[in-house]
Amino acid sequence: MNLQDVGEEALLQQLFPLLPLNRDVIAGAGDDCAVARFGRSGDLLLLKTDCVVEEVHFSAAAKPSAVGWKAMARPLSDFAAMSALPRFALVTLIVPPARRVRWVTELYRGLAKAAKAFDVAIVGGETSRTNGPVIVSVSIVGSAEKERLVRRSGGQPGDDLFVTGRLGGSLGGRHLRFTPRIHESRWLTANFPVHAMMDLSDGLGADLPRLAAASGVGFEVEENAIPRHRGVSVSSAVSDGEDYELLFAVSSQDTAVLLRKWKQQWPLELTRIGRLTTAAEGSATLARGYAHYA
Amino acid sequence: MNLQDVGEEALLQQLFPLLPLNRDVIAGAGDDCAVARFGRSGDLLLLKTDCVVEEVHFSAAAKPSAVGWKAMARPLSDFAAMSALPRFALVTLIVPPARRVRWVTELYRGLAKAAKAFDVAIVGGETSRTNGPVIVSVSIVGSAEKERLVRRSGGQPGDDLFVTGRLGGSLGGRHLRFTPRIHESRWLTANFPVHAMMDLSDGLGADLPRLAAASGVGFEVEENAIPRHRGVSVSSAVSDGEDYELLFAVSSQDTAVLLRKWKQQWPLELTRIGRLTTAAEGSATLARGYAHYA
Numbered sequence: 001m002n003l004q005d006v007g008e009e010a011l012l013q014q015l016f017p018l019l020p021l022n023r024d025v026i027a028g029a030g031d032d033c034a035v036a037r038f039g040r041s042g043d044l045l046l047l048k049t050d051c052v053v054e055e056v057h058f059s060a061a062a063k064p065s066a067v068g069w070k071a072m073a074r075p076l077s078d079f080a081a082m083s084a085l086p087r088f089a090l091v092t093l094i095v096p097p098a099r100r101v102r103w104v105t106e107l108y109r110g111l112a113k114a115a116k117a118f119d120v121a122i123v124g125g126e127t128s129r130t131n132g133p134v135i136v137s138v139s140i141v142g143s144a145e146k147e148r149l150v151r152r153s154g155g156q157p158g159d160d161l162f163v164t165g166r167l168g169g170s171l172g173g174r175h176l177r178f179t180p181r182i183h184e185s186r187w188l189t190a191n192f193p194v195h196a197m198m199d200l201s202d203g204l205g206a207d208l209p210r211l212a213a214a215s216g217v218g219f220e221v222e223e224n225a226i227p228r229h230r231g232v233s234v235s236s237a238v239s240d241g242e243d244y245e246l247l248f249a250v251s252s253q254d255t256a257v258l259l260r261k262w263k264q265q266w267p268l269e270l271t272r273i274g275r276l277t278t279a280a281e282g283s284a285t286l287a288r289g290y291a292h293y294a
Numbered sequence: 295m296n297l298q299d300v301g302e303e304a305l306l307q308q309l310f311p312l313l314p315l316n317r318d319v320i321a322g323a324g325d326d327c328a329v330a331r332f333g334r335s336g337d338l339l340l341l342k343t344d345c346v347v348e349e350v351h352f353s354a355a356a357k358p359s360a361v362g363w364k365a366m367a368r369p370l371s372d373f374a375a376m377s378a379l380p381r382f383a384l385v386t387l388i389v390p391p392a393r394r395v396r397w398v399t400e401l402y403r404g405l406a407k408a409a410k411a412f413d414v415a416i417v418g419g420e421t422s423r424t425n426g427p428v429i430v431s432v433s434i435v436g437s438a439e440k441e442r443l444v445r446r447s448g449g450q451p452g453d454d455l456f457v458t459g460r461l462g463g464s465l466g467g468r469h470l471r472f473t474p475r476i477h478e479s480r481w482l483t484a485n486f487p488v489h490a491m492m493d494l495s496d497g498l499g500a501d502l503p504r505l506a507a508a509s510g511v512g513f514e515v516e517e518n519a520i521p522r523h524r525g526v527s528v529s530s531a532v533s534d535g536e537d538y539e540l541l542f543a544v545s546s547q548d549t550a551v552l553l554r555k556w557k558q559q560w561p562l563e564l565t566r567i568g569r570l571t572t573a574a575e576g577s578a579t580l581a582r583g584y585a586h587y588a
Contacts, residue, residue, distance in 0.1 A: 003398065003423065004391035011395065011421055018402045019416040020409050024381065034417035036382055039337035039437065049384035049433060053422050087318065088330055090343035092386075092431045097298035101305065104297065108312045115314050122313040123328030127305055128347050129297065132426010137386045139343055139433035143333065 031151065032081040032198055035144070044149060046084045046142045050075040054133035058176065064103045066176040068110025071136035074201075076118055076180035077244045081199040082151065083189040084144035086182070089115055090124040092137040097129045107136070118182055148189040150248070155196035155215030159249035159276040162258075165268055167204060168232030170242040178244040184266060185246060192258055197248035203241035204273075211247060218282015221274035249276055325445065326375040326492055329438070338443060340378045340436045344369040348427035352470065358397045360470040362404025365430035368495070370412055370474035371538045375493040376445065377483040378438035380476070383409055384418040386431040391423045401430065412476055442483040444542070449490035449509030453543035453570040456552075459562055461498060462526030464536040472538040478560060479540060486552055491542035497535035498567075505541060512576015515568035543570055 003011065021028055026044070027035040038045035052058055052071045072089065079086040091111060095104060104127070115122050120140065164181055181199070188194050196215050200207050204226065212219045228237040250258060255272060262270045276282070297305065315322055320338070321329040332339035346352055346365045366383065373380040385405060389398060398421070409416050414434065458475055475493070482488050490509050494501050498520065506513045522531040544552060549566060556564045570576070 001395045002391065003389060003393050003395060006395055008421065011398070012419065014395070014399060015402050015419055015421075018399065018406050019419060020406050020414070021417070022381070022413055022415040025415045025417055028415070028417045034382070034384075036415070036417060038339070038381070039333040039335055041333055041335040041337075043333035043335075043337075045332070045339075045382070045435070047382055047384055047417055047433075047435060049386055049418050049420055049431075051386050051388070051420065051422055051431075053388070053424060056422070087316070087332070088328070088339070088341055090328075090341055090433050092343055092345050094345070094347070094388075094429055095297060097296065099297050101295045101297060101300055101308070104305065105308060105312065108309050112312050112314050119316055120314070121316040121319045121322070121330070123315070123319055123322045123330060123341055124343050125306065125309055125313060126343055126345065127302065127309075128345055128350070128429075130347060130426050130429070132424050135388055135422075135424070135429065137343075137345075137431050139384050141339070141341060141435055 027151070032078040033084060035149065044144045044146060046079065046082065046144055048075045048078045049137065049139040051135055051137035053135050062176060064106040065110035067136065068107040069114045070176050071138050072111045072114035073178060073180050075138050075140045076114065076182060077199040077201070079140065079142055080180045080182040080185040080246060081197055082144060083148050083185045083194065083197065084142050086118055086120045086140045086142040088141045089120050089122045090139045091122055093127045094130045094135040095127065096131055096134070099134070118180065150189060150194045150197040152196050152198050152211045152214035155211060155217050155249040155276045157217050157276055157278045158252055159195050160252045160255045160272050161219065161274045161276060162248055162250070163227060163245055163271050163273050165245040166227040166229045167200065167243045167245060168237035168240050169229045170240055175242040180244065181246045184268065187265060188248065191261065192250055192254050195249045195251070197246060200243040200245050200247050201241060203239045204247065205238040206241070207247060212276065212282065215276065216279060218277040218279050219274060220277055220282055225271060225273045227269055227271040321445070326372040327378060329443065338438045338440060340373065340376065340438055342369045342372045343431065343433040345429055345431035347429050356470060358400040359404035361430065362401040363408045364470050365432050366405045366408035367472060367474050369432050369434045370408065370476060371493045371495070373434065373436055374474045374476040374479040374540060375491055376438060377442050377479045377488065377491065378436050380412055380414045380434045380436040382435045383414050383416045384433045385416055387421045388424045388429040389421065390425055390428070393428070412474065444483060444488045444491040446490050446492050446505045446508035449505060449511050449543040449570045451511050451570055451572045452546055453489050454546045454549045454566050455513065455568045455570060456542050456544070457521060457539055457565050457567050459539040460521040460523045461494065461537045461539060462531035462534045463523045464534055469536040474538065475540045478562065481559060482542065485555065486544055486548050489543045489545070491540060494537040494539050494541050495535060497533045498541065499532040500535070501541060506570065506576065509570065510573055512571040512573050513568060514571055514576055519565060519567045521563055521565040
C-alpha cells in the first residue's frame with residue numbers, strides 16, 4: 001500500500017506506537033506541543049515542529065517574507081494553544097538551487113520578524129538544496145509553569161466556550177500574516193482558570209470536536225454567535241481553517257468578569273460561541289451541534 | 295544571484311546576522327549544538343537540527359531502516375561532540391505519495407532504534423507529502439552540566455590531539471550505520487578535563503582546522519598515526535568525511551593515563567594523532583600540517 005492510499009491521520013496512527021518515549025515525557029505526539037520534564041528544578045519543556053511546503057501551505061507567488069512569517073507563526077500558535085512561552089527556534093530550509101539568494105534572505109527576514117515579536121531566539125539554521133518544492137521546517141522549544149499549562153483535555157460540562165478574533169476566509173491572505181495569540185493566552189492564564197484550550201488551525205468544525213473528545217464531553221454551538229470576518233459565510237467560518245485564533249473553555253461563573261476584563265485589556269474581540277455539555281447530552285460534530293439549536 | 299552561485303558557508307554567513315538571539319542564548323548557530331540557559335536552576339539546554347536528503351545523504355536504494363538510523367544518528371553525534379545528553383527528538387518526514395507505507399514504517403523503526411539506544415524520546419512526528427526527494431529532518435534537545443560541556447574553542451598549545459575509532463571509506467556503507475560516540479564522550483568528561491572536542495563529519499582535513507581556528511591555535515598531525523580503516527589511503531582518511539568519530543584535545547600531562555584507562559574501558563580504539571601548537575608555530579591546513587613533518 002502506498003502513502004496516497006492512506007490519510008495523514010491513519011499514517012500517524014501507524015507511526016506513533018513505534019516512537020520511543022522516556023520517563024520524562026508528559027505529553028507526546030498528538031497534543032499541540034509535546035511536554036516533558038527538564039532539569040533539576042523539574043521545569044516543563046515544550047517542543048513543537050511544523051513545516052510549510054510550497055503549493056501546499058503557500059503559493060510560489062507568495063512574498064518570501066510572508067512565507068517566513070507563516071512558517072514561524074504556525075508553531076508559535078501551538079505555544080499559544082497551551083499558554084506556553086516559546087524561547088528557542090531551529091530552522092531547516094530546503095530550497096531549489098535556482099532560487100535567488102535574495103528570496104532566501106527575505107524569507108529569513110520574515111522568520112526573524114515573527115521570532116522577535118515573541119522574544120524567540122533562532123539558535124540554529126540549516127539549508128539544503130532540492131529539486132522539489134521549497135520546504136521550511138521550524139522546531140520551537142519553550143517553557144510553561146505547571147499551573148498555567150493548558151491542555152485540550154480539561155473541559156467540563158457547563159463550561160462556556162470562547163473564540164478570539166473572527167473566523168473564516170483566511171486563504172484570501174490572512175493565513176500568511178496572522179498573529180499567534182501568545183500574549184492573549186498568557187494573560188488568560190494569569191487571570192482565569194482556563195480548563196481547556198487549542199488553536200484553530202483546521203477550522204472550528206474540525207477542531208472543536210477534538211477538544212471535546214479530549215475532554216470527554218459534548219458541546220453546543222450557537223451558529224449566529226460565531227464571529228465571522230466580513231463577507232464570510234457561517235459554513236466558511238466553520239470549515240475554512242487556518243484561523244489560528246484561540247478556542248477555550250472556562251467555567252460559566254467566570255464568563256461575565258472575563259468578558260469585561262478582556263474588553264479593557266485587548267482590542268481583539270472575544271466571543272462566547274456556546275458551551276460544553278455532558279458527552280450524552282452534547283454533539284460529536286459541529287453539524288449536529290447546529291441541529292441542536294435548529 | 296541564485297543559490298547555485300554561492301556556497302553553503304557563504305549563504306549561512308549572510309543569514310546568521312539576520313537571526314534574532316535573546317539573553318539566554320550562550321552559543322548560537324555555528325557550534326555543533328546551540329546552547330542556552332533554561333529554567334529556574336539555569337540548566338543548560340542544547341539544541342540541534344539536521345536533515346538527510348535522498349540522493350545527497352543516502353541513495354534511493356538504501357534500506358529505509360538504515361536511512362532512519364542515519365537521520366537520527368547525525369544530530370546525536372553533535373551531542374557527543376559537546377559531551378551532552380540528548381533527551382527529546384522531533385521528526386519531520388517529507389515523502390512522495392507514491393512511496394510505500396512499509397518504507398515509511400521501516401524508516402521510523404530505524405529512527406526509533408537509534409533514539410532508544412541513547413534513551414532519547416521521539417515526542418513529535420510530522421509527515422508531509424512532496425513530489426521532490428525524500429527528506430528526513432530531526433531536531434534534538436538535550437542537556438549538559440556546565441562543567442562538562444566541551445566546545446571547540448578550549449584547545450591550548452601543547453595539548454595532545456586524539457581520534458576515536460578509524461577514519462575513511464565511510465561512503466562504502468559505514469555512513470549509514472555509524473554509532474554516535476555519546477557514551478565515550480560522557481566517559482571522557484567524567485574522567486578527564488577535555489579542552490576542546492568535535493565530531494568528524496566533514497573529514498579530519500576540514501574539521502581539525504575548524505577546531506584549531508575556534509581555539510586560536512595551530513596544529514601538527516603525524517600522518518602515519520592517523521587510524522585508517524582497512525584498505526583506506528591516508529588521503530581518504532583525511533578527506534572522505536562522514537566518520538562521526540570524536541576529535542579532541544587534552545593536556546599532554548593526561549595522555550598516558552587517558553590511553554591506559556581508555557583501553558581498560560572501551561573496545562574502540564583511541565589514537566593520538568598529533569598536538570596543538572601556537573597559531574604562529576602550527577598549520578592552518580592539514581596539508582601544511584603534513585609538510586611540517588615532511
